[in-house]
Amino acid sequence: MKQAVVGAIALMASTVTVQAAETVPGDVDYGEYGEVQQSLTGAPGDSEAGREVVSNRALGNCVACHAAEALVDVPWHGEIGPVLDGAGSRWSEAELRGIVANAKMMFEGTMMPAFYKTEGFTRAGDAYTGDPAPEDLPPILTAQQVEDVVAYLMTLTDE
Amino acid sequence: MGISLRGTLGLASAVAALTLGTGTAIADEEAELVVNEEIEMVVRAEAPDHLADTLDTIYSGWVFRSDETQALQADDFDNPGFVFVDVAMDAWNAADGAAGKSCADCHNDPMDSMVGVRAVYPKWNDEAGELRTLEMQINACRTGQMEAEEWKYDGSDMVNMTALISVPSRGLPVNVAYDGPAQEYWEMGKELYYTRTGQLELACANCHEDHYGDMIRADHLSQGQINGFPVYRLKNAKLNSAHARFKGCIRDTRAHTYKPGSAEFVALELYVATRGNGLSVEAPSVRN
Numbered sequence: 345m346k347q348a349v350v351g352a353i354a355l356m357a358s359t360v361t362v363q364a365a366e367t368v369p370g371d372v373d374y375g376e377y378g379e380v381q382q383s384l385t386g387a388p389g390d391s392e393a394g395r396e397v398v399s400n401r402a403l404g405n406c407v408a409c410h411a412a413e414a415l416v417d418v419p420w421h422g423e424i425g426p427v428l429d430g431a432g433s434r435w436s437e438a439e440l441r442g443i444v445a446n447a448k449m450m451f452e453g454t455m456m457p458a459f460y461k462t463e464g465f466t467r468a469g470d471a472y473t474g475d476p477a478p479e480d481l482p483p484i485l486t487a488q489q490v491e492d493v494v495a496y497l498m499t500l501t502d503e
Numbered sequence: 504m505g506i507s508l509r510g511t512l513g514l515a516s517a518v519a520a521l522t523l524g525t526g527t528a529i530a531d532e533e534a535e536l537v538v539n540e541e542i543e544m545v546v547r548a549e550a551p552d553h554l555a556d557t558l559d560t561i562y563s564g565w566v567f568r569s570d571e572t573q574a575l576q577a578d579d580f581d582n583p584g585f586v587f588v589d590v591a592m593d594a595w596n597a598a599d600g601a602a603g604k605s606c607a608d609c610h611n612d613p614m615d616s617m618v619g620v621r622a623v624y625p626k627w628n629d630e631a632g633e634l635r636t637l638e639m640q641i642n643a644c645r646t647g648q649m650e651a652e653e654w655k656y657d658g659s660d661m662v663n664m665t666a667l668i669s670v671p672s673r674g675l676p677v678n679v680a681y682d683g684p685a686q687e688y689w690e691m692g693k694e695l696y697y698t699r700t701g702q703l704e705l706a707c708a709n710c711h712e713d714h715y716g717d718m719i720r721a722d723h724l725s726q727g728q729i730n731g732f733p734v735y736r737l738k739n740a741k742l743n744s745a746h747a748r749f750k751g752c753i754r755d756t757r758a759h760t761y762k763p764g765s766a767e768f769v770a771l772e773l774y775v776a777t778r779g780n781g782l783s784v785e786a787p788s789v790r791n
Contacts, residue, residue, distance in 0.1 A: 401720070405720070407720065408719055408720040409719065409720075419721070420718075420720045420721040421718070421720075422717070422718050422719045422720050423717045423718045424714055424717055424719055448704075455705065455709050455713070455714075457702070457703040457704060457705070458704070461702075465700075465701060465702055465704065465758075466698055466699060466700050466701075466704075466758075467700045467701060467753075467758045467759045467760075468701060468702050468757070468758065468759065469701050469702065469754065469756075469757050469758040469759040469760070470759075471757060472754060472755060472757060473754070474750065474753075474754035474758075474759065474760040475759060476759040477702070477759065481702070484702060484703075484757075
């Protein structure tokens with residue numbers, strides 16, 4: 345119990361600091377090719393946490409569409425998008441940030457969803473309830489989660 | 504489980520994908536479906552004219568399912584959907600409503616009177632001046648002919664009855680018309696089919712036209728045809744209407760869905776049905 349309280353306080357503290365430097369979805373500065381230079385949180389992400397976001401169907405669920413040798417322990421990989429192995433060699437950090445935040449800026453009309461976007465949808469819903477979206481629809485991933493995913497993708501280099 | 508960008512894995516599809524593996528699932532697309540060693544189903548056909556620029560071949564959803572799931576549909580004794588057909592047969596024979604009539608009083612044996620009906624719905628009804636799904640026609644009989652309460656559009660009474668009515672059309676080609684007054688509904692349905700909805704911004708076409716045959720997480724994507732509807736799903740152990748499936752697929756794009764029976768889904772059903780013109784009526788089919 346005591347641990348939980350301490351944890352909660354630590355979490356609140358970190359949220360406060362993160363928010364100070366966080367770029368909101370509408371303010372993300374996409375470059376000419378859809379790349380994003382600045383970290384959305386102002387800090388580097390955590391690649392271990394990013395691996396979880398990529399694998400977990402309730403979070404990024406990237407493996408729904410992408411396969412990766414690096415994720416063999418995760419069941420069921422999709423075959424909609426390219427294999428993710430080597431993404432950290434093929435792309436720069438800024439490009440990967442842009443792809444994860446809003447892949448449509450780089451790949452016009454792509455099937456890949458925009459994970460850090462809150463506006464411009466047709467019949468946006470409230471997550472997977474089928475109900476209408478709330479006024480303040482959050483992006484699918486938080487700024488921190490986007491940075492974590494970028495950090496993880498940067499570890500997927502060609503040996 | 505719909506798209507499986509969410510939720511937990513249904514047991515059935517886990518078994519399916521385990522058996523087939525991602526790469527070999529495609530091989531299944533060669534299988535033939537003969538029901539009760541008698542009804543030869545057309546599970547792949549030349550695409551109808553209106554799709555000629557888009558697809559060469561249309562496929563029944565049966566083609567994309569695992570060997571085990573496919574086998575369940577080959578014999579009515581193994582097909583769990585027939586339990587519900589029997590339930591509907593009892594309803595067919597039971598008087599209901601102020602007029603004291605049953606379906607049987609006017610339509611006798613559905614295995615004779617309903618031959619070919621499933622294959623042509625949704626259908627324009629001149630007298631009523633509306634496009635009618637099978638569900639709408641059944642409710643029109645219930646209120647107009649029987650003076651009974653409407654059934655809930657995708658409730659079990661209704662979906663079971665649509666399955667019963669489909670049985671005598673099994674093996675006949677879907678042949679849904681979309682000319683004349685139906686055309687504007689067809690155009691509306693087509694528009695919906697290509698509209699990218701929800702926070703995931705995905706249209707039916709993204710998955711069912713551009714990526715059929717591919718795995719999306721644990722699901723082997725079909726063309727999203729409705730020639731097999733209503734379908735018995737191993738996932739929820741009951742018959743499911745086409746509108747319930749549409750709703751699930753749209754919801755899984757993180758969208759605000761439409762309601763079963765809504766004008767949008769009636770139009771979408773008309774359009775999707777015509778994408779399957781030429782495939783056999785299969786209902787009740789079996790899916791995971």
